[in-house]
Amino acid sequence: MTLIVQKYGGSSLANAERIRNVAQRIAKTRAQGNRIVAVCSAMGDTTDELMELANQVSSRPEGREMDALLATGEVVSCALVSLALNALPCPAVSLTGQQAGIRAGGFHGKGLIASIEPDRVLHELAADRVVIVAGFQGVSEGMDVMTLGRGGSDVTAVALAAALKADRCEIYTDVQGIYTADPRVVPEARKLDEIDYEEMLELAAHGAKMQPRSIELAEIYNVPILVASSFEDTPGTLIHREVSMEVRERVRGVTYDLNVAKISVLGVPDRPGIAATIFEPLAAGGVSVDTIVQNASVDRLTDLSFTVARTDLRHALEVVRPVAEQIHARGVNHNDKLGNVSIVGTGMQFAPGYAARMFRVLAEANINIEMITTSEIRITCIVNQEQVHEAVRVLHRAFRLDVGASS
Amino acid sequence: MTLIVQKYGGSSLANAERIRNVAQRIAKTRAQGNRIVAVCSAMGDTTDELMELANQVSSRPEGREMDALLATGEVVSCALVSLALNALPCPAVSLTGQQAGIRAGGFHGKGLIASIEPDRVLHELAADRVVIVAGFQGVSEGMDVMTLGRGGSDVTAVALAAALKADRCEIYTDVQGIYTADPRVVPEARKLDEIDYEEMLELAAHGAKMQPRSIELAEIYNVPILVASSFEDTPGTLIHREVSMEVRERVRGVTYDLNVAKISVLGVPDRPGIAATIFEPLAAGGVSVDTIVQNASVDRLTDLSFTVARTDLRHALEVVRPVAEQIHARGVNHNDKLGNVSIVGTGMQFAPGYAARMFRVLAEANINIEMITTSEIRITCIVNQEQVHEAVRVLHRAFRLDVGASS
Numbered sequence: 083m084t085l086i087v088q089k090y091g092g093s094s095l096a097n098a099e100r101i102r103n104v105a106q107r108i109a110k111t112r113a114q115g116n117r118i119v120a121v122c123s124a125m126g127d128t129t130d131e132l133m134e135l136a137n138q139v140s141s142r143p144e145g146r147e148m149d150a151l152l153a154t155g156e157v158v159s160c161a162l163v164s165l166a167l168n169a170l171p172c173p174a175v176s177l178t179g180q181q182a183g184i185r186a187g188g189f190h191g192k193g194l195i196a197s198i199e200p201d202r203v204l205h206e207l208a209a210d211r212v213v214i215v216a217g218f219q220g221v222s223e224g225m226d227v228m229t230l231g232r233g234g235s236d237v238t239a240v241a242l243a244a245a246l247k248a249d250r251c252e253i254y255t256d257v258q259g260i261y262t263a264d265p266r267v268v269p270e271a272r273k274l275d276e277i278d279y280e281e282m283l284e285l286a287a288h289g290a291k292m293q294p295r296s297i298e299l300a301e302i303y304n305v306p307i308l309v310a311s312s313f314e315d316t317p318g319t320l321i322h323r324e325v326s327m328e329v330r331e332r333v334r335g336v337t338y339d340l341n342v343a344k345i346s347v348l349g350v351p352d353r354p355g356i357a358a359t360i361f362e363p364l365a366a367g368g369v370s371v372d373t374i375v376q377n378a379s380v381d382r383l384t385d386l387s388f389t390v391a392r393t394d395l396r397h398a399l400e401v402v403r404p405v406a407e408q409i410h411a412r413g414v415n416h417n418d419k420l421g422n423v424s425i426v427g428t429g430m431q432f433a434p435g436y437a438a439r440m441f442r443v444l445a446e447a448n449i450n451i452e453m454i455t456t457s458e459i460r461i462t463c464i465v466n467q468e469q470v471h472e473a474v475r476v477l478h479r480a481f482r483l484d485v486g487a488s489s
Numbered sequence: 490m491t492l493i494v495q496k497y498g499g500s501s502l503a504n505a506e507r508i509r510n511v512a513q514r515i516a517k518t519r520a521q522g523n524r525i526v527a528v529c530s531a532m533g534d535t536t537d538e539l540m541e542l543a544n545q546v547s548s549r550p551e552g553r554e555m556d557a558l559l560a561t562g563e564v565v566s567c568a569l570v571s572l573a574l575n576a577l578p579c580p581a582v583s584l585t586g587q588q589a590g591i592r593a594g595g596f597h598g599k600g601l602i603a604s605i606e607p608d609r610v611l612h613e614l615a616a617d618r619v620v621i622v623a624g625f626q627g628v629s630e631g632m633d634v635m636t637l638g639r640g641g642s643d644v645t646a647v648a649l650a651a652a653l654k655a656d657r658c659e660i661y662t663d664v665q666g667i668y669t670a671d672p673r674v675v676p677e678a679r680k681l682d683e684i685d686y687e688e689m690l691e692l693a694a695h696g697a698k699m700q701p702r703s704i705e706l707a708e709i710y711n712v713p714i715l716v717a718s719s720f721e722d723t724p725g726t727l728i729h730r731e732v733s734m735e736v737r738e739r740v741r742g743v744t745y746d747l748n749v750a751k752i753s754v755l756g757v758p759d760r761p762g763i764a765a766t767i768f769e770p771l772a773a774g775g776v777s778v779d780t781i782v783q784n785a786s787v788d789r790l791t792d793l794s795f796t797v798a799r800t801d802l803r804h805a806l807e808v809v810r811p812v813a814e815q816i817h818a819r820g821v822n823h824n825d826k827l828g829n830v831s832i833v834g835t836g837m838q839f840a841p842g843y844a845a846r847m848f849r850v851l852a853e854a855n856i857n858i859e860m861i862t863t864s865e866i867r868i869t870c871i872v873n874q875e876q877v878h879e880a881v882r883v884l885h886r887a888f889r890l891d892v893g894a895s896s
Contacts, residue, residue: 098545105546132565138505139512139569140576147575150583151568154561158539161558162546168554169547176557181632202632225588225609 085207085248086111089121089217089239093256094312095159096126104312105166107254108212112172117207119246121217121239122163124155145190146226149219153179153227156216156235164214174212177202179219179227184238186220186228193228195220195237198245215242233293240296244303251305253292254312259319260285262483263336267471270484274334276320281334284426284460297321332429333436333481338470342372342420343395344452345402346387349412352379360386360405369398373422373455373464383412387453389464392418420452421470424462425477437461443480449473492614492655493518496528496624496646500663501719502566503533511719512573514661515619519579524614526653528624528646529570531562552597553633556626560586560634563623563642571621581619584609586626586634591645593627593635600635602627602644605652622649640700647703651710658712660699661719666726667692669890670743674878677891681741683727688741691833691867704728739836740843740888745877749779749827750802751859752809753794756819759786767793767812776805780829780862780871790819794860796871799825827859828877831869832884844868850887856880 088111090104104120112118132151136143160176167174179186183199206213217235222228230237236253243251260282263271277285279301286294292309300307300321310318350356357376364371374388390398395418406414430436437454440461444451449472453464465473478484495518497511511527519525539558543550567583574581586593590606613620624642629635637644643660650658667689670678684692686708693701699716707714707728717725757763764783771778781795797805802825813821837843844861847868851858856879860871872880885891 098542101546135505135565135569136572139508139573142576143572144575147568147571147583150585151565151572154564154568157561158542158558161554161561162542164554165543165550165558166546168551169549176554178557 083115083117085117085119085246086250086252087119087121087239087243087246087248088252088254089235090123090163090312091235091253091255092123092126092128092159094254095122095124095163098162100312101125101159101162102166104163104254105170105172107312108163108167108174109170109172112212119203119207119213119215119242119248120163121215121235121242122156122159123217123235124152125159125162128155128158149190149193149227149229152229153216153219156218160214160216164212167212167214172212173210174214175206176214176216177206178216179238180221180225182213182215182242184215184220184241186222186230188228191229192231193220193222193234195230195241198241200242200245203242203246233296236292236296237299240299240303240305240307243305244299248305250308251300252308252310252318254310255291256311256313257291257309258311258314258316259309260321260335262334263474263478264338267338267474268336268478268484271478272484274319275317276322277334278323278428279321280459281426281428282321284424284457285335285337332427333425333483334427334429336423336425336474336477336481336483338421338423338474340421340467340470341392342389342422342464342467343392343398343416343418344387344389344420344464345395345398345414345416346385347402347406347411347414348385349383350386350406351409351411352382352384356409357386359409360402361388363401363405364398367397367401369394369401373453373462375453389420389422389453417452419467420464421467422462422464423470423473423477424460425481426460428459430459430461439480440477443476444473447472447476449476491523492526492653493523493657493659494526494528494646494650494653494655495659495661496642497530497570497719498642498660498662499530499533499535499566501661502529502531502570505569507719508532508566508569509573511570511661512577512579514719515570515574515581516577516579519619526610526614526620526622526649526655527570528622528642528649529563529566530624530642531559532566532569535562535565556597556600556634556636559636560623560626563625567621567623571619574619574621579619580617581621582613583621583623584613585623586645587628587632589620589622589649591622591627591648593629593637595635598636599638600627600629600641602637602648605648607649607652610649610653640703643699643703644706647706647710647712647714650712651706655712657715658707659715659717659725661717662698663718663720664698664716665718665721665723666716667728667742669741670881670885671745674745674881675743675885675891678885679891681726682724683729684741685730685835686728687866688833688835689728691831691864692742692744739834740832740890741834743830743832743881743884743888743890745828745830745881747828747874747877748799749796749829749871749874750799750805750823750825751794751796751827751871752802752805752821752823753792754809754813754818754821755792756790757793757813758816758818759789759791763816764793766816767809768795770808770812771797771805774804774808776801776808780860780869782860796827796829796860824859826874827871828874829869829871830877830880830884831867832888833867835866837866837868846887847884850883851880854879854883856883
């Protein structure tokens with residue numbers, strides 16, 4: 083019998099009617115002869131509402147109590163989905179993260195799954211019940227609730243699929259799958275039928291809705307993920323290891339991010355260890371640095387530029403300015419009106435010329451490139467924020483993603 | 490150091506402001522050199538809202554899932570109280586029923602505390618933290634959440650006080666204590682400074698806000714309970730074993746219940762076992778029978794009357810009618826417009842004449858008595874529902890409860 087782990091996001095569970103719809107979908111899949119474990123997020127805005135309450139009683143809410151508070155949202159939605167299933171009738175049982183054997187380490191608010199002891203889940207499956215598991219949470223060694231941070235419910239689903247050796251993991255959400263580009267920006271964007279883990283990782287890291295951590299986990303344990311709509315009966319996108327030869331195009335998608343700021347440290351003495359002097363304090367301060375560019379050295383002085391999330395800019399400047407003084411740099415400036423645009427595709431690494439073509443397409447659209455960064459399967463350009471959407475559109479067209487064939 | 494278990498009800502925790510007030514009160518008591526365990530109910534109407542959601546997804550919600558659902562309400566309020574305390578700052582930690590070691594048996598929705606293993610609570614107290622415990626819940630042998638039914642948070646508080654050998658249990662609520670009568674009916678009703686367990690049991694069973702089960706538990710473990718207002722700094726009512734001689738009056742309070750219906754089975758053959766034939770099916774059907782009166786037998790036929798909660802009347806009639814036919818009774822009739830009024834006081838059992846005086850007071854007010862039932866420290870009359878409030882008022886006056894001295 084096929085074992086499927088499904089995951090339903092908060093918008094799919096926002097009210098009683100949607101919860102009944104999710105129950106119908108689960109019951110239908112079970113009636114087709116499958117065993118089901120369904121991971122649920124909190125209903126709609128529950129998590130935000132709980133956070134708002136916490137902020138009303140505390141100006142600096144600590145992690146342990148926030149975790150205890152927020153994890154209730156998923157317990158509520160799971161109990162309701164289980165009630166809706168049993169009413170159909172379809173035998174079901176809801177489990178908290180702890181009851182499902184999900185052990186978590188790390189820090190409160192951003193826990194990491196350490197292991198899963200799925201005895202209770204297996205026992206309930208053997209009793210022919212659908213098992214509904216609260217996403218986004220595990221239990222610490224000290225038996226306290228740990229929430230798993232952003233994308234925590236997706237991670238729960240993928241980790242359970244791996245631990246249970248499930249045949250696949252299905253992520254149900256409010257979109258129909260993974261697109262060649264954001265359909266709000268590019269109306270002719272096309273839903274992909276399949277994509278491989280590496281490509282999905284690049285898309286996830288640069289704007290698509292899933293968090294990279296669940297894709298990485300799925301790749302390590304070779305769990306195929308189907309991303310599909312919980313509202314419509316459409317096929318979705320399958321994320322897996324081997325994408326069929328026939329459908330492989332070299333550029334698979336265009337992504338973007340509007341939340342980019344650049345910091346430049348000017349006139350830095352060009353000597354060994356100077357980069358570490360700048361970037362170590364940033365890492366210690368929890369600032370994630372993305373693209374780094376160092377100019378050619380003139381008179382043993384160089385300019386060092388890097389990007390951070392705009393939301394981290396103020397904090398990053400507080401860290402960098404004293405360091406710049408200390409190393410006698412000429413100054414620090416910044417630009418908080420940037421964004422990035424990326425083309426992603428596994429095929430690119432075996433075929434030259436994609437970067438040059440991307441730069442020409444942007445130049446023809448009068449879009450100036452501030453910085454460039456590449457991985458094996460991605461080329462990213464930092465551009466002015468106001469030109470990001472236009473850049474996505476011209477690249478989507480140039481690489482013929484609307485018709486499903488890049489040349 | 491004094492160890493106090495406090496309990497805060499839902500209306501005391503209905504919003505962020507009230508939660509901050511509760512935190513202030515706890516911190517103040519701690520600052521006076523006490524160790525505190527505080528049991529919290531769910532905020533305001535949370536439980537009703539969760540029930541409403543459950544009813545929207547299921548027409549017959551089963552116990553296990555309802556318990557998982559409803560128990561989240563207390564976890565939320567406990568985390569918020571703990572956050573508010575830590576923000577003061579006052580070191581605090583919130584625990585679920587399971588984390589507090591509360592083991593429960595019985596049935597879902599009406600669990601009974603089997604035992605408490607308070608290791609974690611003691612550990613947190615030793616670390617000088619205020620311990621906030623989710624009321625109304627424990628964990629079953631199978632590690633499922635069990636809710637403790639009506640008055641479940643009070644029971645949690647009293648049971649924890651017993652297990653921790655606390656010096657006292659303080660129940661904070663939206664009233665100032667236990668009154669000689671319902672102040673909405675008798676404006677001159679007086680708050681009692683103290684009352685003994687037996688008297689409180691009778692008051693609780695006949696209209697006062699606390700459930701008898703927590704009083705019984707407190708009596709068995711000799712836990713003194715202070716019932717007081719969470720909104721005002723007034724002394725409240727102390728429920729304990731020995732009430733001081735000086736303040737002991739013979740009648741301590743007048744209670745009433747408007748939710749009473751009477752069923753009469755007419756012309757019942759007066760032979761051994763006939764009462765069991767009628768009452769066993771009622772017990773099996775979950776109908777709680779209160780007062781029972783059997784008339785003197787005429788021609789070996791008798792009339793058997795008993796009262797049930799009006800909310801149980803329809804169900805009780807469905808059970809009784811076929812039984813009445815089966816035993817060839819002459820018929821079944823009922824009256825759903827009744828109520829009861831009781832006088833309560835430990836002193837009564839040593840002094841005759843209270844019953845006669847109660848009947849005379851009611852007669853002088855033209856209130857007809859339908860049925861009478863007594864315990865050692867209580868006399869209850871069943872009267873017409875519309876005369877119940879008047880009966881409470883004339884009895885309160887006749888026994889001089891307004892001035893604190895009965896003759």
